[in-house]
Amino acid sequence: MANIVEARDLALGYWRDKEPVAVLSGLDLYIKRGEFLTLVGPSGVGKSTLLRAIIGLSRPLSGTLDVNAHPNPGGRPSALVFQDPRLMPWRRVLGNVLFGLEALDLSRTERVRRAREALAKVGLADYEKRFPMQLSGGQRQRVGLARALAVQPDLLLMDEPFGALDAITRENLQDQLLDLWRNSGITVIFVTHDIEEAVYLSDRVMLLSGTPAAATSEHRIDLPRPRRRDEDTMTYIGEIKQSLADAFQGA
Ligand SMILES: Nc1ncnc2c1ncn2[C@@H]1O[C@H](COP(=O)(O)OP(=O)(O)OP(=O)(O)O)[C@@H](O)[C@H]1O
Numbered sequence: 001m002a003n004i005v006e007a008r009d010l011a012l013g014y015w016r017d018k019e020p021v022a023v024l025s026g027l028d029l030y031i032k033r034g035e036f037l038t039l040v041g042p043s044g045v046g047k048s049t050l051l052r053a054i055i056g057l058s059r060p061l062s063g064t065l066d067v068n069a070h071p072n073p074g075g076r077p078s079a080l081v082f083q084d085p086r087l088m089p090w091r092r093v094l095g096n097v098l099f100g101l102e103a104l105d106l107s108r109t110e111r112v113r114r115a116r117e118a119l120a121k122v123g124l125a126d127y128e129k130r131f132p133m134q135l136s137g138g139q140r141q142r143v144g145l146a147r148a149l150a151v152q153p154d155l156l157l158m159d160e161p162f163g164a165l166d167a168i169t170r171e172n173l174q175d176q177l178l179d180l181w182r183n184s185g186i187t188v189i190f191v192t193h194d195i196e197e198a199v200y201l202s203d204r205v206m207l208l209s210g211t212p213a214a215a216t217s218e219h220r221i222d223l224p225r226p227r228r229r230d231e232d233t234m235t236y237i238g239e240i241k242q243s244l245a246d247a248f249q250g251a
């Protein structure tokens with residue numbers, strides 16, 4: 001199947017007094033293998049709820065959700081990166097990345113090899129002996145990304161991963177992420193509040209809105225890859241931003 005995620009008439013939410021409360025409903029979603037999709041939408045609309053369901057932490061209230069991520073041997077089908085990397089302060093950088101691999105059936109040597117490889121991918125090869133408190137916010141976030149990459153996921157879910165970073169670090173990490181994505185063939189589902197970031201990174205940007213929420217507008221991003229921060233890109237981003245802002249208002 002070409003799609004790695006397929007949702008049909010999906011409703012997600014929670015239970016209150018034994019009654020289902022829908023956060024999202026009537027959602028149809030098809031994500032192609034290798035695609036970079038970004039979800040945007042107002043706070044509380046259900047973006048994290050959707051990621052949690054895709055990674056298997058919650059079940060649909062109704063409808064269907066098929067995820068066809070295939071793990072590599074000794075890997076995981078999917079991995080989630082949070083806004084706050086949630087590192088363990090008492091473990092060194094290498095130990096934090098190893099943590100994600102501990103439940104997997106791998107030799108210690110292979111785990112260390114994988115963890116080091118992931119750290120090199122995010123440019124932190126020389127930082128493995130540091131503790132989280134000895135790192136900048138951007139470096140900590142990269143450790144979180146390395147921890148996710150180390151399990152070699154087929155599907156990478158990222159929930160506002162760069163939200164807390166300064167603009168320059170953020171742009172650097174966006175470009176690093178795009179390089180990693182291009183070289184690995186994985187599928188990325190990204191959540192952000194920053195429409196510029198959404199457009200710059202993605203093949204497709206989807207707006208969730210309403211109560212309960214559904215996908216209310218969608219944009220295919222036709223910018224060439226590799227992406228550049230040039231004038232054409234900025235003009236294009238401006239246009240999409242306007243159109244999404246209008247859809248936001250109308251929602
Ligand atoms: N167990 C629960 N009990 C009560 N409300 C819940 C529960 N789980 C989720 N919600 C509600 O579901 C809605 C969607 O939450 P979710 O975290 O998915 O939003 P979000 O789009 O990720 O928002 P943000 O942009 O602020 O991160 C919110 O209104 C939240 O309060």
Ligand SMILES: [Mg+2]
Nearest residue numbers: 047048049159
């Ligand atoms: Mg959220």
